[in-house]
Amino acid sequence: MFQLVTQIAEAAAEIRRSWNVRPAAGIILGTGLGNLAKEIQAEAVLAYEEIPHFVRSTATGHKGQLVCGRIGETAVVTMEGRFHRYEGYSLEQITLPVRVMQALGIELLVISNASGGLQPYYLPGDILVIEDHVNLMGANPLVGVNDSRLGPRFPDMSRPYDRALVERSLAIARRENFVAHRGVYAAVSGPNYETRAEYRFLRRIGADVIGMSTVPEVIVAAQVGLRVLALSVITNVCLPDAVAKTDGESVVAAARAAEHKMRRLVLAILAEEERANCRQDSGCNGTSSRAEFRLSEESTAS
Amino acid sequence: MLHLAAQIEEAASTIRARWDVVPRAGLILGTGLGPLARQIEEHASWDYADIPHFPVSTATSHRGRLIAGMLSGVPVLAMEGRVHGYEGYPLDQVTFPVRVMKALGIELLILTNAGGGLNPQFANGDIMVIEDHINLMGANPLIGINDERLGPRFPDMSCPYDPELIKRGLELARQADIVAHRGVFVAVMGPNLETRAEYRFLRLIGADVVGMSTVPEVIVAVHAGLKVMAFSIVTDMCLPDALHPVCVEEIVAVANRTEPKLRTLINGILADLSSSVRSGAAERGAAGKHH
Numbered sequence: 001m002f003q004l005v006t007q008i009a010e011a012a013a014e015i016r017r018s019w020n021v022r023p024a025a026g027i028i029l030g031t032g033l034g035n036l037a038k039e040i041q042a043e044a045v046l047a048y049e050e051i052p053h054f055v056r057s058t059a060t061g062h063k064g065q066l067v068c069g070r071i072g073e074t075a076v077v078t079m080e081g082r083f084h085r086y087e088g089y090s091l092e093q094i095t096l097p098v099r100v101m102q103a104l105g106i107e108l109l110v111i112s113n114a115s116g117g118l119q120p121y122y123l124p125g126d127i128l129v130i131e132d133h134v135n136l137m138g139a140n141p142l143v144g145v146n147d148s149r150l151g152p153r154f155p156d157m158s159r160p161y162d163r164a165l166v167e168r169s170l171a172i173a174r175r176e177n178f179v180a181h182r183g184v185y186a187a188v189s190g191p192n193y194e195t196r197a198e199y200r201f202l203r204r205i206g207a208d209v210i211g212m213s214t215v216p217e218v219i220v221a222a223q224v225g226l227r228v229l230a231l232s233v234i235t236n237v238c239l240p241d242a243v244a245k246t247d248g249e250s251v252v253a254a255a256r257a258a259e260h261k262m263r264r265l266v267l268a269i270l271a272e273e274e275r276a277n278c279r280q281d282s283g284c285n286g287t288s289s290r291a292e293f294r295l296s297e298e299s300t301a302s
Numbered sequence: 303m304l305h306l307a308a309q310i311e312e313a314a315s316t317i318r319a320r321w322d323v324v325p326r327a328g329l330i331l332g333t334g335l336g337p338l339a340r341q342i343e344e345h346a347s348w349d350y351a352d353i354p355h356f357p358v359s360t361a362t363s364h365r366g367r368l369i370a371g372m373l374s375g376v377p378v379l380a381m382e383g384r385v386h387g388y389e390g391y392p393l394d395q396v397t398f399p400v401r402v403m404k405a406l407g408i409e410l411l412i413l414t415n416a417g418g419g420l421n422p423q424f425a426n427g428d429i430m431v432i433e434d435h436i437n438l439m440g441a442n443p444l445i446g447i448n449d450e451r452l453g454p455r456f457p458d459m460s461c462p463y464d465p466e467l468i469k470r471g472l473e474l475a476r477q478a479d480i481v482a483h484r485g486v487f488v489a490v491m492g493p494n495l496e497t498r499a500e501y502r503f504l505r506l507i508g509a510d511v512v513g514m515s516t517v518p519e520v521i522v523a524v525h526a527g528l529k530v531m532a533f534s535i536v537t538d539m540c541l542p543d544a545l546h547p548v549c550v551e552e553i554v555a556v557a558n559r560t561e562p563k564l565r566t567l568i569n570g571i572l573a574d575l576s577s578s579v580r581s582g583a584a585e586r587g588a589a590g591k592h593h
Binding site for chain 2: 132133134135137138139140142143144145146152153154155156157158159160184204205206207219222223
């Protein structure tokens with residue numbers, strides 16, 4: 001893991017060459033949610049191939065570029081398309097972008113994904129605000145020699161998801177009048193969808209939704225001390241006694257149909273964060289904020 | 303796995319070169335249990351780095367030293383510190399020292415670890431005598447081509463922990479007024495601690511204590527035909543409805559505080575062993591009487 005520090009620095013330096021802003025938040029857009037990137041006033045767009053040590057996005061509905069810019073007043077760095085274990089990447093590779101975004105300065109990580117609902121009263125298109133997770137991927141991104149410069153050897157997981165952000169997301173959903181649940185996300189490596197017996201197992205052990213991403217990123221975010229908000233679009237409901245066939249295209253279509261809800265949640269959360277930061281910062285007059293904070297290297301790089 | 307037999311022999315002969323005694327028991331001392339090692343009347347010791355093919359430990363509070371000597375009247379090999387899957391080692395490497403101790407002649411393997419208590423009846427500093435386990439590491443040390451010289455392709459796991467030793471361990475605890483439970487240990491890969499949802503899952507499926515070690519070594523010990531006894535020190539209670547962030551320093555501190563209790567139990571088990579005849583020798587002795 002000792003080479004990670006170098007890899008992070010090299011990737012961050014490459015991004016700073018095109019965009020020398022300290023972002024307040026990082027966003028990872030999952031299956032079918034790439035359009036959310038259109039909300040960003042892009043200041044720089046980097047294909048993953050252009051960033052050292054980033055792997056390529058091969059999954060359906062994932063574009064594979066880093067969009068840097070602003071949502072409202074907030075400087076954000078957004079991954080349009082993420083990496084998955086089922087693509088054959090190691091969890092260390094998958095989670096490298098989280099470490100890079102942290103190196104760029106983010107304090108908040110917003111993650112979205114598409115998932116299968118295990119609760120019989122969930123409906124396709126519902127949003128689930130992830131409150132906790134179960135890692136059933138059979139792997140962990142922190143396995144290996146620990147580099148204590150990156151974080152602790154045994155990170156605590158008693159509260160990986162920021163409780164205040166969970167509450168606020170649910171409040172926003174009520175205000176905007178759409179259904180959002182809070183619940184437990186179970187991560188499997190995939191790529192096959194689950195059998196009926198597996199759905200029963202997952203439900204019995206306390207999972208509310210099932211998916212193939214997010215948990216590796218959250219484990220790394222917890223290790224490096226980021227606040228995390230993770231939102232899941234329930235694209236299909238997996239009822240083992242009446243299971244319907246699932247395919248990638250219908251999942252992507254269902255995620256797109258629910259995208260407006262996700263967009264409203266993310267925009268509202270970022271706006272609230274921005275206001276909160278403004279209040280904290282006594283010198284703030286409404287236009288300057290932490291989002292405007294520029295890195296000291298800016299003058300040399302531009 | 304066919305290269306393993308040669309590697310085992312190389313490591314074993316390195317140890318024999320300096321300590322030509324047949325040990326009866328092997329000890330694997332986990333987090334915070336170093337002090338037991340100091341009680342050994344030491345004949346020889348090696349840094350893991352000096353034994354061919356031994357993996358080198360990087361974990362918090364694990365030293366990485368093999369000690370040969372006498373404990374409670376029994377020749378023992380003790381591993382002060384172990385390596386873990388979360389350090390990035392494949393499990394066949396993690397369990398390599400068990401194979402070497404077996405090759406040197408041990409009959410009994412005693413393992414200790416620090417674990418998180420899932421059973422709400424347990425408390426910090428309690429000892430659990432491991433009765434059974436669940437392997438949730440997502441890996442198995444026996445994966446690969448099987449070398450029949452080392453053990454069977456499909457080892458039985460109906461009774462990996464010796465029932466007589468469990469009974470005796472609990473009896474020794476009662477006699478010394480030590481709180482000891484019997485229970486099920488679940489092994490996960492780590493290195494992060496578990497989420498509340500994961501603790502609920504582990505409790506629901508029947509686990510009493512969760513940890514990041516021991517099970518690979520036990521699987522290999524069973525494969526190699528060793529008797530096994532294993533202890534967990536409950537270093538923190540993992541109650542999902544009242545979960546507090548835990549710090550590793552606290553875990554190590556509780557393990558250190560509890561170490562004397564575990565020492566009492568292990569010394570008792572070894573004292574029993576010293577008054578018994580080596581199983582092979584016993585058979586030979588009995589055969590001799592007949593003739």
